[in-house]
Amino acid sequence: MTSLYVVDTLAEGGQIGAEEIVEAAVRCQRVEGDFVLGVSTGSTPGSTWRALAGRLGESSVDTGRIQAFALDEYLDIEADHPESYRAVVRRQITLPLGLNPEKVRCPGDDGRDLQAPQRYEQAIRDAGGIDLQVLGIGRNGHIAFNEPGSSLASRCRVAALAEQTRQDNSRFFSSQEEVPRYCITQGIGTIMQARQLLLIAYGTAKAEALAAALEGPITAAVPASAIQLHPDVVVVADRSAASLLVHSANYSALRL
């Protein structure tokens, strides 16, 4: 079941995303221990993290009772590299939101041996599963680093980045050569077990991928299309990213 918010600005999208996260956190903390938030990197969720930093302070959410799990991490990069996802998560999420760093995890942060993906999967299970997972989408339809062809049942694992993703992410590095080639990523099966998904997409470059994900066939060729089978998805898109959707009037909730 999908709810779609079509917004005019990234700031508006950020406010809506932040509100969804705060509502989920309040709901979870009322009945359970910690709220478990799946966090994503990339440019897209930036306005959501900024809005959330403001909203959390005004809410009843106890930031000490938030656990966070990143979606993915480059493998062939040093932990202290400013573009390692550990560094990005610390800079954009842990510090501004005032989260306890010991409760924020990234794949491979406890060692990069062969068992690291399984340990990460287990850590998510031990936390009680992810309550709300924030997702961006790649131009090729990837979610996390599940590139086209990834099994829709895949779990945390080491994977290779698609060439297009390496090109898209080269803007964060000083040269194309420097862009990592491998990653540890949550699998599509892992992501699908989160209780709620918040997918954010902005800009014309994401329009085809978003339409394929929400309205095309469910196929490993478009990894994000798996979310059509998820019971609770909130999509926040700007008008450009939503421009190729043709069935959105029939979604469970459409807010303009």
Ligand code: GLP
């Ligand atoms: C990256 C990340 C994804 C992210 C996507 C889109 O490579 N692994 O988690 O959602 O690609 O990134 P952006 O938001 O910068 O367009």
